[in-house]
Each structure stands twice: as C-alpha cells, then as structure tokens.
Amino acid sequence: MPKVLYKTSEEIELIRKSSLLVSKTLAEVAKLIKPGVKTIELNKLAETYIRDNGGVPAFLNYNGFPYSLCISPNDQVVHGFPGEFELKEGDIISVDCGVILNKFFGDSAYTFAVGEIGEETRKLLNITKECLAKGIEKAVVGLRVGDISYAVQEHAEKHGYGVVKELVGHGVGFKLHEKPEVPNYGKRGSGMKLEEGMVLAIEPMINAGKAAIKFWKDGWTVSTKDNKPSAHFEHTVAVRKGSADVLSTFEYIEEVLR
Numbered sequence: 008m009p010k011v012l013y014k015t016s017e018e019i020e021l022i023r024k025s026s027l028l029v030s031k032t033l034a035e036v037a038k039l040i041k042p043g044v045k046t047i048e049l050n051k052l053a054e055t056y057i058r059d060n061g062g063v064p065a066f067l068n069y070n071g072f073p074y075s076l077c078i079s080p081n082d083q084v085v086h087g088f089p090g091e092f093e094l095k096e097g098d099i100i101s102v103d104c105g106v107i108l109n110k111f112f113g114d115s116a117y118t119f120a121v122g123e124i125g126e127e128t129r130k131l132l133n134i135t136k137e138c139l140a141k142g143i144e145k146a147v148v149g150l151r152v153g154d155i156s157y158a159v160q161e162h163a164e165k166h167g168y169g170v171v172k173e174l175v176g177h178g179v180g181f182k183l184h185e186k187p188e189v190p191n192y193g194k195r196g197s198g199m200k201l202e203e204g205m206v207l208a209i210e211p212m213i214n215a216g217k218a219a220i221k222f223w224k225d226g227w228t229v230s231t232k233d234n235k236p237s238a239h240f241e242h243t244v245a246v247r248k249g250s251a252d253v254l255s256t257f258e259y260i261e262e263v264l265r
C-alpha cells in the first residue's frame with residue numbers, strides 16, 4: 008500500500024503556487040461562463056491559460072482522460088467531458104481543474120451558476136461550499152481524517168442532501184492522487200491521524216436528491232441516479248497546527264462573479 012508522502016514547508020510553498028494557478032485558471036473560466044457558451048470553449052481557455060503561465064494541465068491524459076478540465080453540468084457529479092454542451096440560463100456547472108507547475112500538483116473545483124438559478128439550486132451550492140469549509144476546519148494536526156469526513160457529511164445530511172460515497176478527496180502534491188483517501192462521510196475520531204506535512208484535496212460532492220450515482224459508459228462521467236443536480240467544491244489544503252492552510256483560493260473567482 009502506498010504511504011502518505013509528507014511535504015516540507017518549501018514543498019508546500021511550491022504546491023501553493025500550483026494551487027494558485029488553478030485558482031486563477033478557474034477565475035478565467037468564470038469570466039466566460041454565460042448562456043450560449045459551449046463547455047469545450049472553457050476547456051480550451053483553461054488549457055491555454057495554464058500553459059501560458061508555465062504549467063501543464065494535470066488532468067490531460069491522466070489515466071487517459073482526454074481534456075484539461077472536468078466539466079460536469081447539472082446532474083453530472085464529476086469527471087464530465089467538455090464538449091458541445093451549450094450552457095443555458097439556470098444551469099449549474101462544476102468545473103474541476105488541476106495543474107502541474109515546477110513538478111508540483113494543485114487541485115481545486117468550483118460549481119458555477121449560469122445566469123440566474125433557482126432558489127433550491129442556489130441553496131445546494133451554498134451548502135456544498137459550507138461543507139468544504141467545515142471539512143477544512145478539521146484539517147488540523149491532532150485530528151483524524153474521519154473528523155473531516157464527519158464534518159462534511161453531517162452538514163450535508165442535516166439539509167437533506169445525498170453525500171456521494173464512491174468518490175473521495177485525497178492527498179495531493181507530488182502526484183495528483185496520493186494517500187490518504189479523504190471520504191466525505193465517516194466517523195469522528197476514525198482514520199489516519201493528521202500531521203504536519205500532509206497536503207489534502209478536500210472535495211465534497213453533494214447531491215440535491217439521493218446519494219446514488221451512475222457511471223457512464225464513456226468510462227469517466229458520473230451523474231446522479233435520480234437526475235437531480237449535484238455540486239462540487241474543492242480546495243488543496245495543508246494540515247497545520249491550530250488551523251489549516253488553504254493553498255488554493257476562491258477569491259479570484261468571486262471577484263469575477265461579484
């Protein structure tokens with residue numbers, strides 16, 4: 008079984024640079040999101056922006072994934088293919104981005120509203136983002152992975168949402184996916200102990216309806232079984248004493264959305 012790969016402070020600073028490039032890329036994508044735009048156009052913009060800034064799209068060719076972004080509209084949970092799908096008013100799209108910069112990986116995701124969205128869908132986005140914040144609060148030395156998992160699950164289920172179980176967060180930094188797995192469900196005080204030097208991608212995937220998902224025949228796309236919408240927010244986070252150090256940021260995105 009692969010071991011946890013601990014990072015030095017210098018390495019964490021490099022992962023921060025990679026993560027900030029992801030954050031800036033998502034902000035560039037945010038500028039383009041409007042009705043009539045095809046998701047493949049968002050992918051093209053992201054790939055160009057990442058390369059122009061000295062990075063490499065981390066998802067492109069990862070286990071054969073053919074694009075630089077995962078773009079998952081509406082009932083798609085994660086790992087959707089950018090393509091001819093045209094955004095329309097009222098849609099939501101989850102955009103997941105990873106980059107390699109100076110050999111280090113950053114990973115972050117944001118679910119965007121296209122124009123005006125319904126009140127219920129807005130609530131799903133807000134609660135999912137809160138789930139991420141609750142998980143991050145627990146990414147501190149002395150707690151355990153299960154404390155993050157429990158915090159995410161508890162907040163989502165309190166609002167009647169379904170927590171996706173089959174896909175999980177993960178260690179990140181030297182590779183896109185490292186140990187430990189960080190599930191969005193679990194028991195307090197369970198799992199691996201959190202220590203200085205751990206860098207985690209925390210990424211709640213929360214369904215408006217039931218938790219059940221289906222895997223598409225394309226080998227990648229995941230959607231909700233009941234076809235209700237799903238949201239996904241993700242940050243790359245360094246475990247620290249006292250409070251977590253969030254290496255990616257939504258600030259650039261939210262400046263665009265303001």
Ligand code: MG
Nearest residue numbers: 103114115116
């Ligand atoms: Mg991601």
Ligand code: MG
Nearest residue numbers: 114208210241
């Ligand atoms: Mg991830």
